[in-house]
Amino acid sequence: MSHQADRFAAYWTAFQTILTKEVLRFARIWVQTVLPPAITTALYFIIFGKLIGAQIGDMEGFRYIDFIVPGLILMSVISNSYANVVSSFYNSKFQHHIEELLIAPLPNWIILAGFVSGGVARGVVVGVVVTIVSMFFSDLAIHSYGVTLLVFVLTSILFALGGFINAVYANSFDDISIVPTFILVPLTYLGGVFYSITLLPEFWQNVSLANPVLYMVNAFRYGLLGVSDIPLWVAFLIIIGFIVVLFGFAIYLLNRGVGIKT
C-alpha cells in the first residue's frame, strides 16, 4: 500500500473512532437524548394536531396535523444534532480530553467531521424515532424520498456545525444553552413549523425569508407532502451555502486553536 493510502486508512480509522465514541456517548444516555424528543413530539401532536388542529381545519390542502409533521420532525433533528455536538465538544474541552485529539496526527477536518457526524447520527436517530411517533397520529406519505433524505442529512450537518462553533466559544455550561434558548428555538418556531408563511402579512413574509430555518422546513415539507412556500432550488442553495460558510469558519477556528489552545 502506498504512503498516501496508508495515511488515508489511518484517517478513516480515526474518523470511525471519533464517530463510534460519539454514538456510544448519546446511546449510553438514551433516556436523556432520544426519549425526550419522542415524548415532546407526541405532546405536540396531541395538543396542536388532535385537539387544536381539528379546529383549524386544512392548511395548503392538508389536514393541520399532517401539515405540521415535517416541521416537527425537522425541529427534533435541528435541536438534537446541535445539542449533541455542543455538549460533547464542550465537555471534551471542560474535561480536557480534547487534548487526546489535539496531540494525535490528525488534520482538523477529521476532528470536525467526527464530531459533526456524531451530531448527524443523533439527529437521524431522533428523527427516525419522531417519524415513528408521528405515524401514530397522521397518515405519513413521502412525496420524494430523495429530497426528504437530503434535507434531513444536510440540516443536521448544518446545525451540528453550529453546535460545534458554539462549543468552541463556550466558556461555561451557561454558554452552551444560551444559543439554543435565545436563537435556535425562536428561529425554529418562526420558521414555518406550525404555519405557512402565506398566512402572514406581506411585511412579515419578507422578514421570515431572512430565517434560514424556513428554507429547511419548507424543503423538508416538500419532500414529505410535495408543497413548499419556497422554491426547492433556493432552499438547497441556502442550506448548502450555510454549510460551506460554517464549515470554513469551524476549520478556521480549529486551525487557530481558538478556545482549545493557549
Place this chain on the structure above:
Amino acid sequence: MQALSIKNLQKTYKNGPQALCGIDLEVDEGDFFALLGPNGAGKSTAIGVISSLVNKSGGTVKVFGHDLDKAPEAVKACIGLVPQEFNFNMFEPVVEIVVNQAGYYGIPRKEAYRRAEVYLKQLDLWEKRHAEARSLSGGMKRRLMIARALVHEPRLLILDEPTAGVDIEIRHSMWQFLKRINEQGTTIILTTHYLEEAESLCRNIAIINRGRIAERAAMGEMLRRLHQQSFVLDTAEPVDSLPTIEGFDLELTESCVLEACVTRDKGLTELFDGLRQAGIEVVSLRNKQNRLEQLFMDMVANGRAKDADQQGAGQ
C-alpha cells in the same frame, strides 16, 4: 540522531508574562532526559508546544528531524504524552480510553485492543479494564495515562510529573517500568519535582528557570559540580564536645548525631580518621540532602539573585 531539537523557542501568553524566552535544547535519541525547574519556570509550556497543545510565539521545534511547522502530523506521530493533569473522559471504561487513543493514531480496533491488553497488563490495570476511569485511584489514573501514551508506541515519551501524588511503592514500580521502556529504545523526557527520581532515572538534565535554560549537562557531570555535601553521622556514644578536624565543618545536632560538611577535595576517610582519633565511633552515615536537590536549589537561588541584580541596575 536527535529525538528533540529546539531552537530559540519563545512563548508569550496574551496579556501575560513571557513563559519561554528563547530556549535552545537538544535531546539525543534513546536518552532518559530530565527537564527540571520550579513551578512556573516554563516546563509545561515547553512540553505543551512540543506536543501541539500550546501555540508557540517563535522558534523551531524538530522531533526526530521532523519540523513542527512543516510536518506537524509526523511530529505528533512520534510523541506520546503523559500530561500533568488527568485529561481523559472520567465516564469512559479504562480499556476504551486506551483503544480510542490508538484509533486517533490510525491503529485499527483489533490491533488497538491487543496493544491495550499488553500495556494495561504491564501497568497492572488489566483487572480494571471495564471500570469507569473516575473509579480509579490516583496512582491508577497516572498509570492509565502512561498506557494511553504508549499505545501507539511512540519514539519519544514525554512525562510531565508522572508520579505526582503516587505512593512510594507504585512510584518505584513505575520507575522500573519506565527504565524498561527506555532500555527498549524509547527516548524519555521527564519533568518531576521528586529530584531523586530524576537522579536515579535520567542520564542528562536541563534546568529551566524563568523561561530560560539555566543549565544543561550530563547528570554525572552536574552532580560532580557540587562543591560540598552534607552527611549525617550517628555515633555509638553521646559526644560531649566537638573535635576540630581541619577541612571539615562539624556540628552536633543531637547527643549522638553529627553533621559534617565535606568539600570535594576531602575524602570521607580523613573525616573518619579524625573522628577516631577524637574517640568518636561512627555507626552509620547518610546524605543529609539529595544532591541534585541541593544543586537545583542553588541554581534557582542564583537565578533569583541575578534577576534582582538586573532589576537593581535597571533602576
